[in-house]
Amino acid sequence: MHKSNNNNEKSTVEKLLLFRPLFTGLKDVYGTYDPASGRASQVKAPVTDKVLLNHLTGRKPYGVYLLVKDRTRAIAVDFDTDSTLGPLDFVDSAKHYEIPAYIERSKSKGYHVWIFFEKKGVPAFKARLVVHYILDEIDKSETEVFPKQDVLNNNVQYGNFINAPLFGSLIPTEKTVFVDPTTFKMYPNQWDFLESIERVSEHILDDIIEINNLSIPQTEPRPSKSNSANGGSGRFGLPPCAQKILKDGVVQYQRVSCFRLAVHLKRLGLPYDVTVAALMTWALKNRPKNGKGVIRDTEILSQTSCAYEKSYAGYACESAAIKPFCDPACPVRQWRQKEKDATQEFQN
Numbered sequence: 001m002h003k004s005n006n007n008n009e010k011s012t013v014e015k016l017l018l019f020r021p022l023f024t025g026l027k028d029v030y031g032t033y034d035p036a037s038g039r040a041s042q043v044k045a046p047v048t049d050k051v052l053l054n055h056l057t058g059r060k061p062y063g064v065y066l067l068v069k070d071r072t073r074a075i076a077v078d079f080d081t082d083s084t085l086g087p088l089d090f091v092d093s094a095k096h097y098e099i100p101a102y103i104e105r106s107k108s109k110g111y112h113v114w115i116f117f118e119k120k121g122v123p124a125f126k127a128r129l130v131v132h133y134i135l136d137e138i139d140k141s142e143t144e145v146f147p148k149q150d151v152l153n154n155n156v157q158y159g160n161f162i163n164a165p166l167f168g169s170l171i172p173t174e175k176t177v178f179v180d181p182t183t184f185k186m187y188p189n190q191w192d193f194l195e196s197i198e199r200v201s202e203h204i205l206d207d208i209i210e211i212n213n214l215s216i217p218q219t220e221p222r223p224s225k226s227n228s229a230n231g232g233s234g235r236f237g238l239p240p241c242a243q244k245i246l247k248d249g250v251v252q253y254q255r256v257s258c259f260r261l262a263v264h265l266k267r268l269g270l271p272y273d274v275t276v277a278a279l280m281t282w283a284l285k286n287r288p289k290n291g292k293g294v295i296r297d298t299e300i301l302s303q304t305s306c307a308y309e310k311s312y313a314g315y316a317c318e319s320a321a322i323k324p325f326c327d328p329a330c331p332v333r334q335w336r337q338k339e340k341d342a343t344q345e346f347q348n
Helices: 012-022 049-056 085-096 124-137 168-173 190-196 202-211 240-248 254-267 272-283 297-309 331-342
Strands: 030-033 040-043 074-079 102-105 111-116 144-146 177-179
Touching: 012 049, 012 190, 074 085, 074 124, 085 102, 085 111, 085 124, 124 144, 124 202, 177 190, 240 254, 240 272, 254 272, 254 297, 272 297
Parallel strands: none
Antiparallel strands: 030 040, 074 111, 074 144, 102 111, 102 177
16 A cells, blocks of 8 residues: 655645645535544535645545536546446546546545636536536446536525545545556655646637537527628627638648638538638638648538538637637627626636
8 A cells, every 4th residue: 555645745835725726616615524424414614724624634524515606616527436447438538638637536435537627717517518428428427427517596505515635534545535547546645746737728628519519508609690780690790810810811720720710601601612612712822831731622621511510609719720810809709708707706
C-alpha cells in the first residue's frame, strides 16, 4: 500500500487554496455523513474554512452541492462498482473529446470520475448533456451524475450533494483519493495532483454539442423566421467575423472556416448549390501559409455537405479559426457578454 503524503510541505492555506475552487458550489449549505453508520445529512450553515479543514483532517466529512442556480464548476460521475472498466472507458472516451477526466476512489466502493470547468462555471445542462452522451457511448447510461439537475428552482432548492475527495481519515486506506488511470493506484502526492488538474472551457462543450447534434434547451441565439435589421434571414444575419472571412479569405484553418461559412450561409437560407458556388469563389482569395495549397473543390463539397446535413446553431466564437476575426460590435458577441455579466456573481 502506498503511504499518503497528504502533508507534503504545503501549508494549510495553500491546501485550502487548492481544494476550495475545485470542490465548490452552494456556499450556505453542505452535506455530511456519519462515518460509523454511513447515514447522510444536510447542514444548513456556511461552507467555511473550518468546514473544509474538518474534512481534510478527518474530523467531519464535507459534501458539496455542485449546482449554483444553473451553473457548475465541476461534474462527477458515480460508478458504484469496484470494476475499473467503467471509469477507464469514460476517461478514454472523454479524452477523445479533449476533456480531461480524473478518477477518485470513493469512500466505500466504486469510483467517482471528475471533470472540472473554468472558474466562472458552465451551464449545468451543457455539462450534463455531454457527460450523458459519453456515458451512452460506453453503454453506461444508467450511471449517476452529479449535479443531477440542470437548474435550481422552486421545485429543486438545493439539488443533491456528492462527498468531496480527500477525507482525512480515509486517505490511509486509499479511499477518497485520486488514482492513476493506468494502475488505479493512488497518486503518492495528492496535492501535487490537484495542482496539475486541467479545466474545461465552455466552448469545448459547445463544440461537442454542435458537432454531435445533441439536443439542448434554447440558450444560444437561434435563427428567426423574420428578416433581421441587417438584411439576413437569421436572427443576427451574417456575423462580422463571417463577413471578413468571406470577403478577404484566410491564411489558415481553411477547412474549419469553410465549414463555418457554410453553416452561416445555410442559416441565411441559401440553397446548397449557391453556398457551394460562393465558397468556391471564396477559396480563390485564400493565401495559405507554409506552402500549403488552397482548399480543393472536393473538400469544399465535403464541408458544405456536413454543414447542410444537420442543424448547427452555434457560432464557434472561441474556436481558433474564428476568434481572430471577432468584432466587438458583433451582436452575437454582445449577447454572449450579457450572458457573461449575468453569471459574474458565480465567480465571487
